Amino acid sequence: MDSSEFRKHAHQMVDWMADYMDNVDNYPVKSQVHPKKIYDQIEKGIPQKGESIDLIFKDFQKKIIPGITHWQNPNFFAYFNANASPPSILAEMLTATLGIQGMKWETSPASTELEERMMEWLGDAMGIPKTWTGVIQDTASTATLASILTAREQKTNYQINEKGFGESTKFRIYCSDQTHSSIEKGAKIAGFGKDNVIKIPTDDQLALRADLLLQQIKQDIKNGLEPLCIVVAIGTTGTMAMDPLKEIAQIAEEYKIWLHVDAAYAGSALILPEYQPLIKGIEKADSFVFNPHKWLFTNFDCSTYFVKDKNALVNTFAILPEYLKTKTDGLVNNHCDWGIPLGRRFRSLKLWFVMRYYGLEGLQNMIRYHIDLAKWLENEIHKAANFELVVPRSMNLVCFRFKPKGNNDLEKLNIINEQLLHQLNATGSLFLTHTKVDSVYTLRMVIGQTNVEKEHVEKAWELIQKTANEMTY
């Protein structure tokens, strides 16, 4: 493809992209296709001869778009958002065009150095200690795995990396019974075994009980086990519960246990000074992760990982085969040594575009607005006779259920709410997901899409009430 043909198609696609952004709320939020629908439409093998972009692009619109769940639709209230934004998309276009691979400083110095500066910008804005260092990972799952591996290596003087586990101590990892599945996955991959991930019970706000954590640690030590790592959640996935970091940090310090903070979603709100008290005690932690690709308007993937001791991280992951040696080794940061993959995308570019375009104030205003919308909904649910909050609103997440008057049967209510969720999502007008809080089937509404406005939340709430009240059960 020569550059004039490329230019023609690129313009065509940019037009399509701008139209898509204008019309994204006209698409059904959740893809309505049945399993195999897309697969069966795709030809069985690689075409023998090349095809035109016109034809491929037509097929993209006809065959692929129906199988897309539109995460950028402002009526997307499911899971946690994975937000895009215009400045981020523009940066991704440039990233794709440059096509660099930023594993080492020399493979593109701008990638490494912009990343260093972006981590400083974010760390300062969020109240991460100035002596810490940040690096971008693909996802929070990877960052947490990196943290657990670093804890393991630091504790064993980097010997498991050298010799494997052998007869080594039985390490324990602690988190609450509400923490994200990535902790257990990380512990399994790191070789600790699922049985050594100890899920500490939570209080009535679903936050980890520090008193029970302490009890468990003491018991484990008595039994000859070795407490290795505690993972604190600032914003659990189900209900956005906040573990008491300050109290837990004290325990970690006293028992010399590695402390990792998972703020994958809620971390974005730490750019608001009023939420920074949530990470009081962070200076006693060892690592911290949050995802700008969730609530900071930066396209997936972009997870930012901050560590107290960058040497521990690098000592865990650095490997230097002959073919990767460069003349600046030792003088610069080579981010391939700061995590699991060797190859690295140029992710800092989109962060730079986003933070410069909106500015700190702009980003703060957007996040505050989302939280205000969630407060509005919380208030509406309080007023509604047939609905109840299952747990208090946390930031921009509202957890609620339909509870027709006089109906107190847990099982029945669970079935009704599950049916309500499926009916709502089948309309294509909004997308919600659920969790269970102590066996209570709970609808989650996350109000954090880049373009969500009051009218979307009002319309969603109207539809939820109407659908619920018209249901037969």
Ligand SMILES: Cc1ncc(COP(=O)(O)O)c(C=O)c1O
């Ligand atoms: C609290 C928490 N931690 C970790 C993750 C995993 O994030 P990622 O998809 O970036 O691995 C999530 C995902 O929603 C989460 O909510």
